Structures are given as C-alpha cells and as structure tokens.
Amino acid sequence: MQPRAREGLVVHGRRSVLKTGLAGLGALSLPALMRLRAEGQLKRSGKSVILLWMTGGPSQIDTWDPKPDMPREVRGPFQTISTRLPGTAICEYLPKQAAMLDQFTLIRSVDCRFSNHEPNMVMQTANRANEPRTNPKARFYPSFGSIVAKHHGANHPGMPPYVVLNLKSRSHVAWGGYLGSQYDPFDGSAAQRLFALPGSLSMDRLQSRQHLLGQLDQIRREVDDSGMMQAMDRFSQQAYDLVANGRALEAFDLNREPKAVLDRYGPHDWARQALLARRLVERGSSFVTIDLSNHSASGTWDNHGDNIPPYGGIWNGLRPLLPVFDHVITTLVSDLKERGMLEDVLVIAMGEFGRTPTLGTQGSTDGRNHWPHVMSMCLAGGGMRHGQVIGASSRDGGEIANRPVTPGDLAATIYWHMGVPLDATYTDHQGRPVFIVDEGAPLAELI
Helix, strand or coil: CCCCCCCCCCCHHHHHHHHHHHHHHHHCEEEEEEEHCCCCCCCCCCCCCEEECCCCCCCCCCCCCCCCCCHHHHHCCCEEEEECCCEEEECCCHHHHHHHHHHHHEEEEEEEHHHHCCCCCCCHCCCCCCCCCCCCCHHHCCCHHHHHHCCCCCCCCCCCCEEEEEECCHHCCCCCCCCCCHHCEEEEEHHHHHHHCCCCCCCCHHHHHHHHHHHHHHHHHHCCCHHHHHHHHHHHHHHHHHCCCCCCHHHHHHCCCCCHHHHCCCCCCHHHHHHHHHHHHHHCCCEEEEEECCCCHHHHHCCECCCCCCCCHHHHHCCCCCHHHHHHHHHHHHHHHHCCCCCCCCEEEEECCCECCCCHHHHHHCCCCCCCCCCEEEEECCCCCCCEEEECCCCCCCEEEEECEEHHHHHHHHHHHHHHHHHCCCCCCCCCCECCCCCCCCCCCCC
C-alpha cells in the first residue's frame, strides 16, 4: 500500500503508519475467512477429516505390515497378532485395533518417494516437488487442510476450518502456501492456552485488547472512505467472538465433557488431543491434524536407534508408543461411531515415510532409517468401504509389490470425501494454475 508515498497524506504521521497496519490487518486469518464465508465462497457440509500425523515416520514392518517369516534383522523384535480380518495379522502391540480391524482399511503399498521431514511436506500436500531441501518453492504448496479450508470451509461459521493440535514445531505440518496465510491452520495448541485464560490473559484483558482494536479502527477510518473499514469491523468482530465467547471457546473446553468420557480417553496428552479433535469436528471444524509427537525435533516415530537420542530404537523407542496409539485411534473411532459421526468423519493415520527393511542402520543395532520406497497407513470412517487391505509390499517389506498408492491418490480420496472438485486449481506466484491433484484418483476400493 506504499505507506511512505506522497498521495495527499502526511508521510511521517500516524496515518501513513496506519496504512501499513491496515495492510497487515487485511491478512489476518480469521477475519479473512469470515469475509470469504460472507461472500459465499465457502461451502459447508457435515464432512470432516481427522489426521493422526505420526510425526517421524512409523515402521511399516513393526506396525501394520509385519514379516514374521523373515529373519529377525528384518522382522524385528515384535510378534504378530491375528485380527478381525481373517488372514491378516498386525503387530502384537496393537491388540485393540486388531479386535476391530473390520472397521479399518490398511494400505500397505503407499509410494512416498521424495518425502522427507523437517519440514514434513510431500505426504501432507500430495506434491512430490514439495521437498524444501531441493526445491526453494516447496514451502508454497498448500496442505490438504488448507485446500479443504478454501474449497469447503468450516461446517459452522463459528469454527475455524483447519486446526492443528499438539503442534510441537512448524516443521511438522504443511501450511497455506500459495493460497495465502488466511488458509494456514488455526493453532489449537495456542488456542487451548488462550481459552484457558491463564493469569497473564484475563477475559478483561482480552476485552481491553478488543477495545484498543476499536480505537485503532476509528483512526483508520480517517484514511479510508470506501467503506472497507466498516466491513473489516464486522469480520474482525466475528473473529473476536470466535475466540472470546463463541462456539470455538466451548469446543476447546474439555471440562464440558462428562467424566466418563474423559476417563474413557484417559489422561495421555495424545488421547486428550483426540477427544478435542472429536469436539472440534462435532462443532464444525472440517480438517483437524494432531501432531502425534512428544518433541520438536523430527518426530517421536523417527526410530533410528537407542544410541541415537532422542529417537530410540524399535524396542525402546517404538514399543512404548504403540499401546498409546492403539488406545487413541480405537477410542476415537469407537466414540465417533457411537455418536453417529463416523459416516461423516474420515480418520487417517500415517507418517511421512516408512523405515528400512533391516535393523541396525546408522551404527545402531535396533533402529531403522528413513525409507520412502514404501509405507503403510490406515483409514476409518468417512462412509467408505472398510475391513480390507489395499496393496502389498515385497517379502521383506522394502518395496511395493502391487497396487501402488500415490500421494495424489490420497489427496483425491480426501477431496472426494470433502466434496472438493478434483480439477480445482490454485495459482503460483507467477499466476500459473496448479492442479490440487497431481497424478492421482480416489481409491476405488474405498468409494
């Protein structure tokens, strides 16, 4: 907006400074989203997605694609357990999921080539060029959640459409990119702290900030005769209402849940985040990602070896995670089903790649390194056909044997579920259109 250009305004005065402030205010995520909703650009339905993002890359062999007939250096230290699906076995530390595997779909042939982490981009955007180490434009490719936020929007106007919970590092998730910062995720971790209103931020103080914003708006009106600020008032007020006393405030308050429900999910932080995700989609958010990690490095599932902290190996690093994950995903899916929500909510659990088919990488005796040749993932809900295994890996779990599933296939399946047009595009910084689905189609086995 050229705040220092002479155009009838004082150059070194409050008005020229406020022109810059106005430009910044125009980029605020929540008011911008409110405006888009008012313009009718965002369509709503009851559909939503909960992504359990297993940050770091879980081992396919030690979770959903065991290889019990291979030597120990391949099969690892875990035994297998039979499941509700005849002839299908998974890791022994996932007994709850095994007992209800007929409600899940396992995909054992995910092609995650070029995927890396810190930042975790390819598998959250479905764009193989999204590797910041080799492509400086990678950070601009928008995430699944951002695409959904733009083309579908929230299912209720008082809720943020795309939320990330338990965010340990910005590098763990993908962002709005070319779509603009208004489609970045709403940081639920920060929101939980805000909605808790600790001593440093009372409701009176929050209201005082709103009063200050009103005073600044009154000054800004002096440099705008077009009516934009009057409109901005309305959208900013809606954003404030969302934070201060709206539907989202109630959604983030876990104390409103009955004690029996809190006890059912349990005290583990991942479980509480899963409960919060259910509350968010129940009240109108359309895409919620949970960062299933305990630290801000590359992720808790990055099990390189016990001698390579903070990751740990398969036995001491991965083994303690699996019962927690088993409880989280089965409790969430069961709760959604009992509430009649599972037909509308698609639950996805995955990381950014698999792990090497042999133990002992990087000088460890018990770890597995990154392996983008193949990975496993699971899905539930969304009104799709479950109780099946899609694809297969090779005998040692190191390559895809049949039915490769690409990041584009995953994206197309998500967008199909959410009613997002598969031929939709966004524009890059040169104004060129980019398709949201590249080399992919909805998984026919599911739909």
